[in-house]
Amino acid sequence: MLQLKLHMVTIEDLVPEDHFLRKLDVALDLSFVYTSCRFTYATG
Numbered sequence: 001m002l003q004l005k006l007h008m009v010t011i012e013d014l015v016p017e018d019h020f021l022r023k024l025d026v027a028l029d030l031s032f033v034y035t036s037c038r039f040t041y042a043t044g
Contacts, residue, residue: 015022
């Protein structure tokens with residue numbers, strides 16, 4: 001018998017709260033990157 005189990009994992013679950021990248025995210029505004037690259041992403 002084949003059993004499949006789905007387990008949802010988010011980035012929030014994987015990156016510890018005290019991780020350097022979380023601190024960097026708060027200190028550094030990278031919104032211009034998303035704006036500059038928005039045409040490369042599919043929109044729904």
